[in-house]
Amino acid sequence: MWLRRGAPATTPEPSPEAEPHSALLLNEVHRRYSDGGATVTALAGVSLRVPRGSFLAVMGPSGSGKSTLLNCASGLDTVSSGSVRIGGTDTSALKEPRRTLFRRDRVGFVFQSYNLVPTLTAEDNITLPLRLAGRHPDRAWLRGLVERVGITDRLRHRPSELSGGQQQRVALVRALATHPEIVFADEPTGALDAQGARRILRLLADVVRDLGQTVVMVTHDPDAAAHAHTTASMTDGRIVDVHPAAATRRFTAVGGE
Numbered sequence: 001m002w003l004r005r006g007a008p009a010t011t012p013e014p015s016p017e018a019e020p021h022s023a024l025l026l027n028e029v030h031r032r033y034s035d036g037g038a039t040v041t042a043l044a045g046v047s048l049r050v051p052r053g054s055f056l057a058v059m060g061p062s063g064s065g066k067s068t069l070l071n072c073a074s075g076l077d078t079v080s081s082g083s084v085r086i087g088g089t090d091t092s093a094l095k096e097p098r099r100t101l102f103r104r105d106r107v108g109f110v111f112q113s114y115n116l117v118p119t120l121t122a123e124d125n126i127t128l129p130l131r132l133a134g135r136h137p138d139r140a141w142l143r144g145l146v147e148r149v150g151i152t153d154r155l156r157h158r159p160s161e162l163s164g165g166q167q168q169r170v171a172l173v174r175a176l177a178t179h180p181e182i183v184f185a186d187e188p189t190g191a192l193d194a195q196g197a198r199r200i201l202r203l204l205a206d207v208v209r210d211l212g213q214t215v216v217m218v219t220h221d222p223d224a225a226a227h228a229h230t231t232a233s234m235t236d237g238r239i240v241d242v243h244p245a246a247a248t249r250r251f252t253a254v255g256g257e
């Protein structure tokens with residue numbers, strides 16, 4: 001298991017610039033879309049700092065910009081203006097294909113619909129990003145993750161042979177397999193029953209607490225958000241409030257219009 005080998009990765013190195021303790025730094029991020037002649041402003045000046053080893057939930061009504069924030073912050077989408085830094089790298093300045101490579105090598109994703117490859121086993125799904133990057137799997141890390149999420153006996157199964165909760169746990173291990181700088185989770189419990197949802201949320205909180213991982217999660221569900229350290233609330237493309245869930249205010253919304 002986890003024995004495949006490949007060439008070394010070609011991950012862009014982060015610049016040794018300021019904010020060494022920030023996993024994610026957004027500065028005055030705007031995102032505008034053209035919509036049949038009209039301009040839609042999905043993000044209207046979002047500034048946010050997410051420290052390493054912290055867990056942020058992003059909430060807000062439908063259309064408030066949560067998915068756009070996640071897409072822009074993770075490099076899935078480009079910003080219209082402003083900047084995004086992940087672990088010291090200005091990802092908003094990266095051109096393709098470097099942005100895609102950076103995302104693949106340094107960012108983890110967990111989606112509502114799991115996004116597993118149906119023809120691959122759980123194990124092959126987990127190692128796929130590593131193989132695409134030509135990286136050697138960190139076998140001890142992967143074994144620990146698989147044991148932590150409780151899918152050791154499911155690695156040979158294909159997604160159709162797994163429950164939704166098991167599939168999402170495979171997706172979580174896949175997201176963490178590359179030792180990412182940050183994990184973005186988009187409604188990770190949206191397709192799960194209450195028990196499966198609680199398990200995923202506890203696992204996300206565990207990997208933050210025990211492994212020092214940084215997680216940003218978009219959710220509609222206040223119960224899900226309660227597992228995070230902090231909740232950022234969005235309205236009309238802006239972060240309008242930050243509610244610390246713990247005693248320490250670990251996140252700072254700065255300079256939003």
Ligand SMILES: Nc1ncnc2c1ncn2[C@@H]1O[C@H](COP(=O)(O)OP(=O)(O)OP(=O)(O)O)[C@@H](O)[C@H]1O
Pocket residue numbers: 033034035040041042060061062063064065066067068069
């Ligand atoms: N590609 C696009 N083209 C045009 N408008 C877009 C595009 N993507 C998002 N928008 C608009 O930007 C605004 C924010 O959308 P976004 O999907 O980020 O909101 P959301 O808070 O995630 O909503 P939901 O909770 O319903 O998923 C909405 O008005 C949406 O219609």
